[in-house]
Amino acid sequence: KRSQSLAGKRIVITAGPTHEPIDPVRYIANRSSGRQGYAIAGALARLGADVELISGPVSLETPRGVKRIDVETALEMEAAVNRTLPADVAILVAAVADWRAEASPRKIKKGETGGPPELNLTENPDILAGLATHDQRPALLIGFAAETDKVVGHAKAKLDRKGCDWIVANDVSGDVMGGTENSIHLITANGVESWEQMPKREVARRLAERIVDAIV
Ligand code: C5P
Numbered sequence: 001k002r003s004q005s006l007a008g009k010r011i012v013i014t015a016g017p018t019h020e021p022i023d024p025v026r027y028i029a030n031r032s033s034g035r036q037g038y039a040i041a042g043a044l045a046r047l048g049a050d051v052e053l054i055s056g057p058v059s060l061e062t063p064r065g066v067k068r069i070d071v072e073t074a075l076e077m078e079a080a081v082n083r084t085l086p087a088d089v090a091i092l093v094a095a096v097a098d099w100r101a102e103a104s105p106r107k108i109k110k111g112e113t114g115g116p117p118e119l120n121l122t123e124n125p126d127i128l129a130g131l132a133t134h135d136q137r138p139a140l141l142i143g144f145a146a147e148t149d150k151v152v153g154h155a156k157a158k159l160d161r162k163g164c165d166w167i168v169a170n171d172v173s174g175d176v177m178g179g180t181e182n183s184i185h186l187i188t189a190n191g192v193e194s195w196e197q198m199p200k201r202e203v204a205r206r207l208a209e210r211i212v213d214a215i216v
Contacts (some may be wrong), residue, residue, distance in 0.1 A: 186210070
């Protein structure tokens with residue numbers, strides 16, 4: 001299909017980790033470079049989409065033509081996503097921290113509690129599941145699933161549990177984290193497609209083509 005095939009389509013993407021502060025110098029986070037999400041944002045912008053990239057803390061350049069909104073925590077990411085609605089497509093690539101701590105306003109000193117401090121953790125909202133039941137649910141809702149084992153089985157269960165349309169399952173048992181290549185399975189209502197390992201940019205390009213096929 002033609003180069004501006006996504007012109008006029010609004011697409012929201014989350015990428016990178018979230019950081020959940022413990023005190024001014026410490027945080028809880030999941031491992032994520034943001035590379036795959038950024039590559040997807042760039043590929044969609046090249047097809048003319050209006051792309052809003054809600055990004056956790058990463059050290060990557062903003063892809064050309066992409067509107068980037070920087071956030072730190074899961075709560076900030078959720079609020080930023082909701083502010084971008086309505087959108088035609090949402091792709092949630094971010095590795096959102098499952099829990100947040102009650103952050104201390106000052107640095108916790110080693111030994112001040114007579115041992116390691118207790119982190120009083122609260123579960124973060126699931127942004128993907130929240131979008132699935134939202135009044136303004138995007139017509140195409142795509143989640144990611146980083147798995148180390150039973151990749152397809154776990155990802156299929158996640159598709160149902162989260163109520164999204166597609167799951168892109170990464171096998172992260174190798175050195176995908178922070179690397180430039182990815183090995184994915186695309187899980188939809190029609191079944192599973194397993195792609196050979198390829199550069200994250202190429203995964204992004206092919207996924208963008210699939211999105212064109214699905215919504216244009
Ligand atoms: O449950 P799990 O974290 O494995 O699900 C991964 C998918 O859900 C990813 O698409 C991720 O961006 C999204 N997610 C989210 N909010 C969370 C946790 C995960 O949007 N709090």
